[in-house]
Amino acid sequence: MDRRFLTVLGVSLVFALVVSGIFYQMLGKASPSQPAQVKSDLKDLVVALKPISIGVIVKPDDVKLVKVNTESFPKGAFSKVEDVVSRPVTSNILQDEPILEGRLAQRGNLGLPSLIPVGMRGVTIRVNEVVGVAGFVMPGMKVDVLLTGRPPGGEGMVTTTVLQNMQVLSAGQAIQADSRGQTINANTVTLLCTPEQAETLTLAGNESRIQLVLRNGTDTDVAKTGGRELSQLYGSYVKSTKPKAAATNGDEGPPVRPKPIVRKSVVDAVPVPVAAAPPPPPPPTEIIEFRGNVKTIGTVAPRQN
Numbered sequence: 001m002d003r004r005f006l007t008v009l010g011v012s013l014v015f016a017l018v019v020s021g022i023f024y025q026m027l028g029k030a031s032p033s034q035p036a037q038v039k040s041d042l043k044d045l046v047v048a049l050k051p052i053s054i055g056v057i058v059k060p061d062d063v064k065l066v067k068v069n070t071e072s073f074p075k076g077a078f079s080k081v082e083d084v085v086s087r088p089v090t091s092n093i094l095q096d097e098p099i100l101e102g103r104l105a106q107r108g109n110l111g112l113p114s115l116i117p118v119g120m121r122g123v124t125i126r127v128n129e130v131v132g133v134a135g136f137v138m139p140g141m142k143v144d145v146l147l148t149g150r151p152p153g154g155e156g157m158v159t160t161t162v163l164q165n166m167q168v169l170s171a172g173q174a175i176q177a178d179s180r181g182q183t184i185n186a187n188t189v190t191l192l193c194t195p196e197q198a199e200t201l202t203l204a205g206n207e208s209r210i211q212l213v214l215r216n217g218t219d220t221d222v223a224k225t226g227g228r229e230l231s232q233l234y235g236s237y238v239k240s241t242k243p244k245a246a247a248t249n250g251d252e253g254p255p256v257r258p259k260p261i262v263r264k265s266v267v268d269a270v271p272v273p274v275a276a277a278p279p280p281p282p283p284p285t286e287i288i289e290f291r292g293n294v295k296t297i298g299t300v301a302p303r304q305n
Helices: 003-040 195-207 235-240
Strands: 042-048 063-069 121-126 142-149 158-171 188-193 209-215 285-291 294-300
Touching: 121 195, 142 195, 158 195, 158 209, 188 195, 195 209
Parallel strands: none
Antiparallel strands: 042 063, 121 188, 142 158, 142 209, 158 188, 285 294
16 A cells, blocks of 8 residues: 555544544533523513412412523513512412513502502492392403483483493402302492592482493493483384374475364344244043933033134
8 A cells, every 4th residue: 555645544534633622622611601601591480370360369379480581571570479479469360370560469458459450449339130230240340331310400311321341340248250150149339440430430329320231341442322311212102192294205294283263253142933832722521420320421522712
């Protein structure tokens, strides 16, 4: 074998080993720093360990910590469990859902006040089974408020919609729905209102009769209604009692005018002479005739003049 060829082959192998060693050293130095870089980009996130209902006070057993990328950390979330413990929940939280600041109330603000956001009010109104839509009012539902009464200076009853898309905070003493999904029969309902809506609702409850109307929770449109008067319910009956004018070419004719009343003068009537009735004829004359011991009675007609 050629000595020159063996020399070139040996040099090539040595060069390949040197290059491989250099690359191996470079990869060995870079690999320990990569996990450190990834680890530094992770952050703790507090999430729900199980579903948490509205009004429940958060306990340490209700939450857990998970690692998430810093860029994926939700706004308003927490990285420490102690920041969420002992705080009431104002909105239902699902399992593995991050705990956000907007879903919790401040510590010490327990019960129904914890469900009222800043700037809002909770107004409680008295209802019955009919007004409360047959007991189907549950916390979290949306309702409209109808008002029935007599307006100042009005002649009849009027029903109008005064408030729409109002959220039910509580039904009776319950501030969350039944765990079995059953409805709650309550004598009072608390609605979430703005200060202006609270004034309207309070005045409506004191002056007139109110009615709650259920609506779809996803329907946020505000319907424009003009209200209904009592006379409109009997509109067809009232029209049927009025006289109808003759119509020509499909149009209503002029109204029928009442006939004028003609006053007749009273004239003294001339008495008409009436012939006097003739006197009654005289009664017949009775005649008694005796022939021996036989008595005969007869009559004689009176003489006519």
